[in-house]
Amino acid sequence: MDSSVHLDNVVMKFGDFTAIQQSDLKIESGEFFSFLGPSGCGKTTILNMISGFLDPTEGAVKIGGEDMRGVPANKRPTSMIFQNLALFPLMTVAENIEFGLEVRGVNKRDRKKASDRLLELVALPDSADKQVSALSGGQKQRIAIARALAVEPRVLLLDEPLSALDLKLRQHMRTELKEIQRKTGITFIYITHDQGEALTMSDRVAVMSAGQIQQVADPITLYREPVTDFVASFVGENNAFKGSIQDINGSEIVVDCGPLGKLVGKGVGALTKGQEATLFIRPEHISLIPVVEGNSFDVTIKEINFEGAYLTLNAETTYGHSLAVQIGSDQYSSNMTPGAHISLSYHNKDAVVISGGENV
């Protein structure tokens, strides 16, 4: 069955305010897809357009190729899991799961069959008769998933469903959610401001900022090849050096970073000489060992933290630019203390140069 979701040139306006700028995006059938972005960027608005709680001002949402204009929320092949889960506290687990089926007139035997199957799927086979109030946070989470799946949606919409859980449980539930998605083959559309969640679970992620989709890619591509300065600074940690493009040699871009000197990186998108640009280097790509003539800078160590396999350094260049560095513990030497001066370096291929830099 086609469970793809197409945002066909949708725009969402609230009065004069454009919450979602024109977006065209196809989410494939059976994909685990996330919208990632800071608070207020429009994630919930996108989810509400898909579920039918909001009608796009322009364009259309298509599910399985079918135009959803005029189809009310309760008639769409979607199910939603909310941040607060919205379980019925005075009902048993089975009653919660079966609720949607009961509303649809499904008989008791088939309802029980469905809830038994779903409790098996979410690894809580013996809890049908338990009261919801007696469950732990993680168990409630799984029941919310089972309840949402009971009505056999083609698309499951998840609105930051892990945000109320503690860190350890949240990390565990990521694996579980991914596993449930794999077993059911349903399209999962997940919204979050937590990049760890988006990157670990998703096949693809759309990074959003101020109502605009900035980049759609698989997690590794997003991390390694960000196409906008917003994505480069929002996804993972990054060091940003603003400057202007001095030279272009094929894909290698020389950025004049003022007093810091000339730094070289791989160009992303169309770039021209003289243009303002930002060069990004990940903390783990900065080395203590001189790797390339020219790509180096002298810093003062401000803080050093031992994290086991690696060390993190907070450093500052002579010109007051702060820098995050991550190095293997094997590179540690006893003279690396706060106040010490060291030289850092990186490979050209590990830095990316992106036009602009207003978000940095």
Ligand SMILES: Nc1ncnc2c1ncn2[C@@H]1O[C@H](COP(=O)(O)OP(=O)(O)OP(=O)(O)O)[C@@H](O)[C@H]1O
């Ligand atoms: N009904 C509405 N009327 C007017 N403005 C709205 C309405 N709903 C959302 N907005 C605005 O649209 C923008 C996007 O909101 P949305 O809730 O989609 O963001 P979000 O990324 O989900 O944020 P959060 O992570 O904080 O939930 C915000 O500026 C919000 O104030």
